[in-house]
Amino acid sequence: MQFIVAEGVRIGVSLIGVISLVAVNALFLIWMERKVSAHMQLRPGPMEVGFHGALQTIADALKLIGKEMITPEDVDKLIYLLAPIVMFLPVLVSFVVIPFSPTLIIRDLNVGLLLIFAFSTLSVLAILMAGWSSNNKYSLLGAIRSVAQNIAYEIPLLITVMSIILMAGSFKLTDIVAQQSFLWNIFWQPLAFLLFIICGTAETNRAPFDIPEAESELVAGFHTEYSGMRFAIFFLAEYTNMFIVSAVATILFLGGWRGPILPPVVWFLLKVYAIIFLMMWFRWTFPRLRFDQLLTFAWKILIPLALANLIMTALVIKILSVV
Amino acid sequence: MMLEKGVEEKTFYLNLGPQHPSTHGVLRIVLEMDGEYIVNSDPVIGYGHRAHEKMAELRTYQQYLPNMGRVDYLHALAYNQCWCMAVEKLTGLVVPERAEFIRVITSELNRISSHLLWFGAYLMDLGAFTPFLYCFDDREQILDLLDRLTGSRLTYCFYRFGGVPVDIDDEFVSGCREFVKRLRSRWADYDNLVTKNVIFIHRTRDVGIITPEQALKYGVTGPTLRGSGIAYDIRKSEPFSAYPNFDFEIPIGERGDVLDRYMVRLQEMEQSLRIIEQALDKLPEGPTMAEKVPKRLKPAEGEVYTAVETARGEFGIYLVSKGDVKPYRVKLRVPCFSNLSVLPELIKDTMVADAVAILGSIDLVIPEIDR
Numbered sequence: 001m002q003f004i005v006a007e008g009v010r011i012g013v014s015l016i017g018v019i020s021l022v023a024v025n026a027l028f029l030i031w032m033e034r035k036v037s038a039h040m041q042l043r044p045g046p047m048e049v050g051f052h053g054a055l056q057t058i059a060d061a062l063k064l065i066g067k068e069m070i071t072p073e074d075v076d077k078l079i080y081l082l083a084p085i086v087m088f089l090p091v092l093v094s095f096v097v098i099p100f101s102p103t104l105i106i107r108d109l110n111v112g113l114l115l116i117f118a119f120s121t122l123s124v125l126a127i128l129m130a131g132w133s134s135n136n137k138y139s140l141l142g143a144i145r146s147v148a149q150n151i152a153y154e155i156p157l158l159i160t161v162m163s164i165i166l167m168a169g170s171f172k173l174t175d176i177v178a179q180q181s182f183l184w185n186i187f188w189q190p191l192a193f194l195l196f197i198i199c200g201t202a203e204t205n206r207a208p209f210d211i212p213e214a215e216s217e218l219v220a221g222f223h224t225e226y227s228g229m230r231f232a233i234f235f236l237a238e239y240t241n242m243f244i245v246s247a248v249a250t251i252l253f254l255g256g257w258r259g260p261i262l263p264p265v266v267w268f269l270l271k272v273y274a275i276i277f278l279m280m281w282f283r284w285t286f287p288r289l290r291f292d293q294l295l296t297f298a299w300k301i302l303i304p305l306a307l308a309n310l311i312m313t314a315l316v317i318k319i320l321s322v323v
Numbered sequence: 324m325m326l327e328k329g330v331e332e333k334t335f336y337l338n339l340g341p342q343h344p345s346t347h348g349v350l351r352i353v354l355e356m357d358g359e360y361i362v363n364s365d366p367v368i369g370y371g372h373r374a375h376e377k378m379a380e381l382r383t384y385q386q387y388l389p390n391m392g393r394v395d396y397l398h399a400l401a402y403n404q405c406w407c408m409a410v411e412k413l414t415g416l417v418v419p420e421r422a423e424f425i426r427v428i429t430s431e432l433n434r435i436s437s438h439l440l441w442f443g444a445y446l447m448d449l450g451a452f453t454p455f456l457y458c459f460d461d462r463e464q465i466l467d468l469l470d471r472l473t474g475s476r477l478t479y480c481f482y483r484f485g486g487v488p489v490d491i492d493d494e495f496v497s498g499c500r501e502f503v504k505r506l507r508s509r510w511a512d513y514d515n516l517v518t519k520n521v522i523f524i525h526r527t528r529d530v531g532i533i534t535p536e537q538a539l540k541y542g543v544t545g546p547t548l549r550g551s552g553i554a555y556d557i558r559k560s561e562p563f564s565a566y567p568n569f570d571f572e573i574p575i576g577e578r579g580d581v582l583d584r585y586m587v588r589l590q591e592m593e594q595s596l597r598i599i600e601q602a603l604d605k606l607p608e609g610p611t612m613a614e615k616v617p618k619r620l621k622p623a624e625g626e627v628y629t630a631v632e633t634a635r636g637e638f639g640i641y642l643v644s645k646g647d648v649k650p651y652r653v654k655l656r657v658p659c660f661s662n663l664s665v666l667p668e669l670i671k672d673t674m675v676a677d678a679v680a681i682l683g684s685i686d687l688v689i690p691e692i693d694r
Contacts, residue, residue: 041456137337141359141675207450208522211676218675219344287522288450290676291359 014106018095026239027057029276036280067228072135075225079133084226084233087126090119091240098247099174101257101264112173113165116248117158120203123241124150127222130234134225142221145211145291149202152298153209157199159306160192163313164252177256184255191309193253195302197278200245202298204238207283211291246275334362337675341370345448345679348689352666352682359674364667368660371693379653384410384484384620387650392478394655395691397437399479400430401633407482408563408629409640413622414484422486422611423565428499428602429469429481430564431595435506436465437634438588438595441686445585446517448683449526454517461509464502468495484620485613496603503596513589527582531669531681534579542661545636546591547685550576550584557632569601581684588686621648635659635686659685659692 031046031054038045046053071080097112099105109115124147131143165171167188168179179185186193202209213221223234250256250271257264259271289297340351349370355363375394379387391406392399404426411418418426439462443455466476472495473481481487517523533543538551548555554573558566574590576583624646630639636658645651662685670678 037452041453042460043456137335141337144358210450284453285516286451287446287517287520287526288676289522290526291674293525 010106014096018092018106021095022092022236022240025243026236027061029239029242030057030060030235032273032276033280036277037284040281040284061232064232065229069228069230070225072225074135076133076135079129080225083126083130083133084230084237086129087123087237088233088240090122091237091244093119094244097173098244099177099251099256100268102174104265105174108172108174111171113161113171113176113248116244117154117161120241120244121150121154123237126237130226131222134222136225138218138220139222139224142213142218142224145218146205146222148291149205149209149211149294149298152295153199153202153302156195156298156302156306157203159303159310160195160199161252163189163192163306163310166310166313166317173251173256177251177258180255180258184253184258186253189253189309189313191305192313193249195306195309196249196253197275199302200249201279201282202294204241204245204279206238206242206279208286208288209294210283210288211294242276242279243272246272246279249275333357339675339678341367345683346689347444347683347687350663350687350689350692352678354675354678356675361670361673361675361678364670364678366663366666368663368689368692371690373690373694375694376653376655379650381649383648384622384650387653388483389478389480392475392480393690394657394694395633395635395638395659395688396478397440397688398430398433398634399477400426400433400481401631402638403479403482404430404564405629405631405638405640407484408631409627409642410484410620410622412627412629413625413642413644414617414620416485416613416616418486418613419610420565420607421490421609422613424568424602424606425487425491425611426482427565427569428491428599429472431598431602432465432469432499432502433479434634435592435595436462436469438592439465441588441634442513445683445686446523448679449523451517451520451523454513457509457512457516461506464498464505468498468502471495471498483612483616485616486611488612490611496606499599499603503600506592506596510589510593518586518589524582526676526680527585527684528580529578530581530677531673531684532578532580533665533669537665537668538579541665543636543665544658544661545633545686546584546587547636547662549573550587551579552576557630557637561630563629563631565602566598568605569598571595571597571601581680584684584686619648621646630656633658635688635691636662655694657691657694659687659689663687663692 034053034056035045046056049055049059071077094116096106097109097115099108127146128143131139131146134140164176164185167185168176170176205213213223218224223231226234250268254271257268259267262270334355334357337354337356338351339354340346341349346352351367351370353365353367354361375390378390388403388406391402394402410416439458443458446454469479470476472489472491473479533547533551535551535553538548538553543551544555552575554575556573557563559573571594574587574594576587622644624644626641626643628639628641630637637656638658639656641654641656642650643652666682666685669681673681
């Protein structure tokens with residue numbers, strides 16, 4: 001009995017914690033993106049609502065909540081309504097295994113990394129559902145692009161991660177952080193880090209890999225027909241995905257919560273937001289790739305590189321273990 | 324419409340526009356698509372038709388002048404100039420040299436602002452947002468300069484028959500010189516941010532090639548033509564206004580692809596800067612208006628054709644007068660109409676992303692096509 005109560009409280013607290021983290025993170029990231037882009041573009045960005053526009057996103061979110069949720073005619077209603085939910089729920093699951101500090105972790109599963117990748121892949125399904133059910137050609141084209149892109153970039157992503165797993169010998173995220181006590185993996189595996197960041201940017205559909213929602217070609221891509229809070233949920237999921245990809249990159253390559261003086265959680269968040277800043281920097285600097293160039297890049301360059309990296313890692317580890 | 328026949332089941336239609344982020348106006352292109360590839364296309368124009376040619380028949384010569392700032396609002400001063408030249412040719416008014424120089428300076432400034440806007444908007448088509456605001460920052464300086472002189476920031480109506488109404492002062496001259504310096508210092512930034520970018524080159528190299536034959540066949544003019552390697556520029560081939568006084572080059576491309584057209588426009592801005600510098604140096608003294616310009620213009624019977632080089636190509640006015648206070652007929656030869664007509668050949672069998680890149684590279688102003 002006591003066990004059930006304890007577990008219930010634990011689940012409740014974690015759920016509230018995760019949801020508030022997701023909300024606050026998205027609010028902060030959207031503000032950050034607007035500020036980063038603004039300062040890169042010689043303008044101040046939002047300044048009116050709150051200190052330097054800090055509350056701007058809250059105002060925008062309130063506006064979106066107040067909007068009518070339009071369901072266009074001739075959409076496949078069930079799928080159309082399900083798509084934002086399918087997009088958003090898997091994102092929450094990933095937070096279960098992310099270690100923010102040695103103690104701040106909901107469940108330290110021994111297949112933690114696998115769980116994150118398994119659930120983040122589900123977002124492709126949601127995009128496909130949204131694109132297909134919207135009954136709009138732009139949405140459909142966006143969805144098709146998204147599926148092709150995600151398949152192409154998932155493979156090098158997983159191969160890259162495999163080389164880290166070889167070094168740590170575990171899928172458990174805390175083990176991977178523990179293994180970096182001497183030196184962060186980014187110094188052992190600079191190529192893998194580069195590949196991971198590229199694939200991660202593509203996974204989250206961000207520029208220069210944002211072809212599923214390329215606005216100059218496909219208007220808004222797969223979420224063209226979504227409005228109000230449904231649109232906001234896609235938005236929320238995108239920014240939460242960014243956080244997850246950056247968190248995984250931090251754990252795999254930047255030593256997770258490790259760092260001197262400051263508390264572990266602060267170090268963890270600092271590293272995560274540094275990587276997110278890097279992704280924003282990409283977005284506001286580069287033009288967009290063409291669809292076929294994007295796939296060529298993945299299949300012909302990233303996958304061979306990732307494979308070579310994996311084989312080299314395996315060889316070195318084998319030689320070291322023999323010696 | 325040409326697309327209605329011979330459609331196979333595996334293709335579908337996509338309406339690019341009339342409301343679409345990268346048509347930059349109300350242009351509609353019906354695309355017949357096979358997946359991501361374009362099988363056939365058909366531009367549909369006329370959404371912005373304002374009957375400018377008919378309006379000319381209902382207004383006096385002076386009253387029609389403001390219309391000229393609104394046909395191609397991005398290079399309005401060249402249109403002003405063309406209309407003034409047409410009427411001056413018809414009535415035999417002689418424009419003082421100083422006025423011609425002021426016309427050249429302001430028109431070249433306007434050309435740079437048009438090219439800068441194109442540069443930013445084009446990169447936005449390619450998915451890079453930041454250069455847009457960089458060039459708007461530069462363009463702002465031109466608008467401020469012209470605003471002070473002409474009183475408007477976009478749809479200028481500045482030249483008059485027989486000269487210009489306002490003389491330029493020292494502040495304008497020093498402002499121009501400062502701007503020339505400032506823009507020159509920006510080329511390196513533009514190069515580093517855009518021109519040397521690998522993704523940008525991949526998106527533009529060997530995309531949308533216009534062969535010289537094609538270009539001549541369709542009557543393509545302006546930077547779009549020069550990108551294909553034909554050095555045709557009205558400012559050189561049929562010099563008008565004060566242009567023979569200046570030393571400048573006509574940049575041309577080699578392959579006729581999107582990147583060449585891009586480079587031609589960038590180099591043209593530099594050439595325009597050169598013209599402005601020379602004009603400021605050589606600026607003659609004297610009046611800015613011809614003497615005795617009649618208040619009520621009533622040219623004798625006759626017809627004239629005048630052409631100027633706008634930022635988009637050859638703009639010509641064919642003007643017929645029957646000796647009335649109003650023109651009998653005005654025909655506007657706009658460059659974008661011919662430039663657009665080559666588009667279906669270019670985007671055949673390309674992907675949507677390329678089609679957007681090619682469409683942007685032609686630099687269309689849709690209200691100008693519709694007139």
